[in-house]
Amino acid sequence: xxxxxxxxxxxxxxRPQGRLVATTALAAFPGPLTQRSAAHxxxxxxxxxxxxxxxxxxxxxxRDAVDSLVHFPSTAALPAPSDVxxxxxxxxxxxxxxxRALPPDQRKAINRExxxxxxxxxxxxxxxxxDRMLATPAPLQEKMALYFHxxxxxxxxxxxxxxxxxxxxxxxxxxxxxxxLRELTRSVSKDPAMLLYLDNEVNVESHPNENYxxxxxxxxxxxxxxxxxxxxRNAARAWTGWRYDRINETATYEPRFHDDGVKSFLGRTGxxxxxxxxxxxxxxxxxxxxxxxxxxxxxxxxDPEPALVDDVAHLLSRHHFELAPxxxxxxxxxxxxxxxxxxxxxxxxxxxVVGTYRTxxxxxxxxxxxxxxxxxxxxxxxxxxxxxxxxGANWINSDTMIARQNFLKRTMNSQTLAQSSWLRGIPMQPRxxxxxxxxxxxxxxxxxxxxxxxxxxxxxxxxSALAALTPENYDQRISGAAYLAMAMPAYQLA
Amino acid sequence: xxxxNFLLGTVSGLAVVANGDHLFAQALxxxxxxxxxxxxxxxxxxxxxxxxxxxxxxxxxHGNPQYYQMRPSLxxxxxxxxxxxxxxxxxxxxxxFKAMYDKGMVAVVQGVGYPNADHSHxxxxxxxxxxxxxxxxxxxxxxxxxxxxxxxxRNLFKGVAVSQLLPEVLVANRxxxxxxxxxxxxGLVADRDxxxxxxxxxxxxxxxxxxxSPYLSHVMKIEDHAQRSSEELxxxxxxxxxxxxxxxxxxxxxxxxxxxxxxxxxxTKIVYVSHGSFDTHVSQTATQxxxxxxxxxxxxxxxxxxxxxxxxxxxxxxTFSEFGRRVAENGSRGTDHGxxxxxxxxxxxxxxxxxxxxxxxxxxxxGNVRYTTxxxxxxxxxxxxxxxxxxxxxxxxxxxxxxxxx
Numbered sequence: 001x002x003x004x005x006x007x008x009x010x011x012x013x014x015r016p017q018g019r020l021v022a023t024t025a026l027a028a029f030p031g032p033l034t035q036r037s038a039a040h041x042x043x044x045x046x047x048x049x050x051x052x053x054x055x056x057x058x059x060x061x062x063r064d065a066v067d068s069l070v071h072f073p074s075t076a077a078l079p080a081p082s083d084v085x086x087x088x089x090x091x092x093x094x095x096x097x098x099x100r101a102l103p104p105d106q107r108k109a110i111n112r113e114x115x116x117x118x119x120x121x122x123x124x125x126x127x128x129x130x131d132r133m134l135a136t137p138a139p140l141q142e143k144m145a146l147y148f149h150x151x152x153x154x155x156x157x158x159x160x161x162x163x164x165x166x167x168x169x170x171x172x173x174x175x176x177x178x179x180x181l182r183e184l185t186r187s188v189s190k191d192p193a194m195l196l197y198l199d200n201e202v203n204v205e206s207h208p209n210e211n212y213x214x215x216x217x218x219x220x221x222x223x224x225x226x227x228x229x230x231x232x233r234n235a236a237r238a239w240t241g242w243r244y245d246r247i248n249e250t251a252t253y254e255p256r257f258h259d260d261g262v263k264s265f266l267g268r269t270g271x272x273x274x275x276x277x278x279x280x281x282x283x284x285x286x287x288x289x290x291x292x293x294x295x296x297x298x299x300x301x302x303d304p305e306p307a308l309v310d311d312v313a314h315l316l317s318r319h320h321f322e323l324a325p326x327x328x329x330x331x332x333x334x335x336x337x338x339x340x341x342x343x344x345x346x347x348x349x350x351x352x353v354v355g356t357y358r359t360x361x362x363x364x365x366x367x368x369x370x371x372x373x374x375x376x377x378x379x380x381x382x383x384x385x386x387x388x389x390x391x392g393a394n395w396i397n398s399d400t401m402i403a404r405q406n407f408l409k410r411t412m413n414s415q416t417l418a419q420s421s422w423l424r425g426i427p428m429q430p431r432x433x434x435x436x437x438x439x440x441x442x443x444x445x446x447x448x449x450x451x452x453x454x455x456x457x458x459x460x461x462x463x464s465a466l467a468a469l470t471p472e473n474y475d476q477r478i479s480g481a482a483y484l485a486m487a488m489p490a491y492q493l494a
Numbered sequence: 495x496x497x498x499n500f501l502l503g504t505v506s507g508l509a510v511v512a513n514g515d516h517l518f519a520q521a522l523x524x525x526x527x528x529x530x531x532x533x534x535x536x537x538x539x540x541x542x543x544x545x546x547x548x549x550x551x552x553x554x555x556h557g558n559p560q561y562y563q564m565r566p567s568l569x570x571x572x573x574x575x576x577x578x579x580x581x582x583x584x585x586x587x588x589x590x591f592k593a594m595y596d597k598g599m600v601a602v603v604q605g606v607g608y609p610n611a612d613h614s615h616x617x618x619x620x621x622x623x624x625x626x627x628x629x630x631x632x633x634x635x636x637x638x639x640x641x642x643x644x645x646x647x648r649n650l651f652k653g654v655a656v657s658q659l660l661p662e663v664l665v666a667n668r669x670x671x672x673x674x675x676x677x678x679x680x681g682l683v684a685d686r687d688x689x690x691x692x693x694x695x696x697x698x699x700x701x702x703x704x705x706x707s708p709y710l711s712h713v714m715k716i717e718d719h720a721q722r723s724s725e726e727l728x729x730x731x732x733x734x735x736x737x738x739x740x741x742x743x744x745x746x747x748x749x750x751x752x753x754x755x756x757x758x759x760x761x762t763k764i765v766y767v768s769h770g771s772f773d774t775h776v777s778q779t780a781t782q783x784x785x786x787x788x789x790x791x792x793x794x795x796x797x798x799x800x801x802x803x804x805x806x807x808x809x810x811x812x813t814f815s816e817f818g819r820r821v822a823e824n825g826s827r828g829t830d831h832g833x834x835x836x837x838x839x840x841x842x843x844x845x846x847x848x849x850x851x852x853x854x855x856x857x858x859x860x861g862n863v864r865y866t867t868x869x870x871x872x873x874x875x876x877x878x879x880x881x882x883x884x885x886x887x888x889x890x891x892x893x894x895x896x897x898x899x900x
Contacts, residue, residue: 405717
């Protein structure tokens with residue numbers, strides 16, 4: 001059976017070169033961590049860190065470093081979002097019938113008001129989530145929520161999906177961050193935003209709708225070629241009966257819409273319901289392989305070898321799809337700290353933006369990051385389609401590269417410098433400063449000639465327009481040099 | 495690979511005859527270097543009707559009673575159809591497109607698909623874009639064309655995706671394709687700072703880095719391409735004056751930019767544009783009608799703009815969609831994923847009319863329209879008779895050409 005494929009494999013070069021040492025790949029890496037490997041762990045299991053955080057992690061045993069990320073502290077103190085809009089109050093004020101009875105102009109005005117409120121609410125939720133990624137003491141929790149958002153996708157403000165439903169789905173991903181994959185799959189199947197997004201809400205006995213049943217297997221749990229068209233039709237029948245209650249904004253099961261007949265599904269026969277379908281899917285060895293490949297693609301490297309996928313699949317099966325022990329094993333493994341995994345992933349835009357803020361030690365996002373992220377091709381709560389963001393090399397093309405570089409250029413200015421305590425502490429000697437910037441921003445991953453350029457820029461060499469580094473030009477020059485370090489190729493890679 | 499074809503062409507009399515098509519077209523399609531006067535090379539604009547456009551409510555079989563039986567709530571009443579003849583007609587929202595059809599600028603190819611249809615959006619779209627149904631392939635059929643087309647090395651705009659993502663159809667082994675979603679934003683802010691600019695171009699050339707990564711060369715190549723192409727583009731296309739009122743829709747904006755690119759001596763051979771989503775599982779009529787109206791109006795503006803610049807005969811537009819939709823409607827006034835569907839070839843160079851065999855709604859594959867024209871026949875026709883290149887190596891086989899181009 002085919003493994004899930006990366007959809008666009010530019011040049012067939014997604015898997016790192018060199019050979020996998022399969023026998024010891026998942027064995028615990030003995031350590032010690034270095035600043036490079038600690039920064040690697042912080043990038044993958046979170047959104048990077050300041051030089052100080054990197055130093056703190058580098059001083060820890062691997063097990064403690066990973067434990068602190070996987071068994072994270074409470075995040076209850078983080079602020080809740082301020083604007084989670086639901087049109088229910090407005091709609092129930094009139095009632096559906098009352099609304100229809102209104103003159104068209106008034107009805108239109110109400111609809112406009114709803115749209116405006118929804119849009120404002122989504123912008124505020126996007127910024128809230130980005131700020132949370134920036135401030136959280138549990139970065140892996142948000143990284144997993146982001147991973148699930150791209151995996152079990154649901155777009156917002158369409159098909160009647162309100163910001164409050166989108167927020168609830170987001171919270172489900174956060175609550176399940178290191179929970180059980182089978183339970184999450186069952187829960188997300190009944191999540192109101194998902195019911196509406198993939199039409200399971202209109203999937204009823206008299207008229208089955210296959211949309212959810214197909215994507216559940218193709219994109220969420222098994223991968224294409226691992227089920228038949230008959231399995232799709234039978235899974236759709238099993239999933240009938242789940243409806244969305246518009247007044248309470250909840251999912252409800254209504255037996256009168258459920259197909260109670262016998263279904264044949266993946267070689268089994270019975271009067272199955274939706275939960276049965278998920279349980280049968282999770283009994284397939286392919287399901288463990290599918291999630292193993294997906295986790296390796298997201299956290300280790302792309303196009304993992306089948307032997308490595310099988311090893312992680314066994315781990316998932318052994319732990320009954322509990323994520324905490326599996327993620328812990330992955331993040332502590334030899335393969336995770338191997339040269340082959342280092343800088344082997346492309347930063348997704350959210351990672352690129354939040355990572356920049358976190359590295360600098362800034363405390364808050366500005367609304368200006370929203371259009372920047374849009375230009376880079378990732379808008380939270382708006383995945384491009386049900387497959388989520390394609391990722392990997394797909395993130396990088398001329399259009400998005402320009403957006404990434406322009407974001408860095410616009411971010412790195414004197415005001416940013418004023419808020420970044422370590423950046424303000426960079427010494428005044430050009431050679432020392434260049435090396436300090438490359439160490440803090442790139443863990444030294446700069447080409448000698450690029451480092452030379454940085455030296456020259458800081459020292460005012462090679463250009464009559466620039467004077468030597470002085471207290472007067474320090475802010476501008478240091479933030480400019482930090483930009484140049486971020487503009488280096490390694491910065492695109494996680 | 496090209497060399498091999500050439501040899502085949504000389505040793506086999508039959509192949510020489512088959513190749514006659516492309517040799518003649520090749521002479522017509524020679525593209526002068528960008529910037530030289532009289533650039534008159536042909537180009538292809540490819541429009542992805544993304545999400546699975548329902549073919550039966552787009553090119554409507556209004557003479558077929560089965561259509562009305564199987565779509566009690568979705569069928570378009572015969573009186574609303576913009577009839578081509580007693581059997582077929584366009585969706586009622588496609589007035590401006592029908593007007594183009596009436597002028598002989600539109601060819602409808604019916605029942606286009608491929609063997610063993612896949613009902614996944616992603617796999618089926620991949621098959622349409624790579625042109626390879628039998629196995630996983632990473633290059634697109636037009637990417638392979640660009641790799642193979644002997645276009646000048648220094649041309650950065652051989653193919654352009656008006657998109658934020660590089661579509662699979664343009665993934666190539668040796669050709670970098672700029673993706674341009676918004677012209678106004680296609681420039682590096684740092685380019686205004688000479689030091690930053692110098693350091694930046696240094697970055698994309700120095701490969702002696704203390705780590706290796708499967709993505710490093712991709713990142714460096716794209717950095718270099720982004721810098722050079724964003725510097726060149728404004729200079730190359732600023733002289734173009736749009737001569738049509740495009741609708742203020744995403745497809746309208748995309749086609750306006752496409753007209754500017756093909757009308758600006760960039761030496762561009764392929765432009766990719768996407769429109770949709772047509773994935774109408776629920777309440778299909780409003781969504782599809784709206785998208786088809788947007789498509790028609792934008793296409794009509796596009797060809798008036800092209801005609802005003804004398805480009806309408808050198809620009810061929812081809813549509814595709816990953817699949818059509820199931821013949822019978824579902825319970826939510828929508829349709830589920832299907833198989834074959836019609837596609838359009840548009841431009842001053844086509845012989846307008848209806849080609850291929852109409853779908854037989856009584857003989858379906860699990861309720862889906864069976865294909866009657868292999869999609870690679872359309873690709874082979876476009877490659878050989880429009881772009882002037884042999885198609886066998888690109889498509890991995892020889893396919894019947896359709897006499898659709900004049």
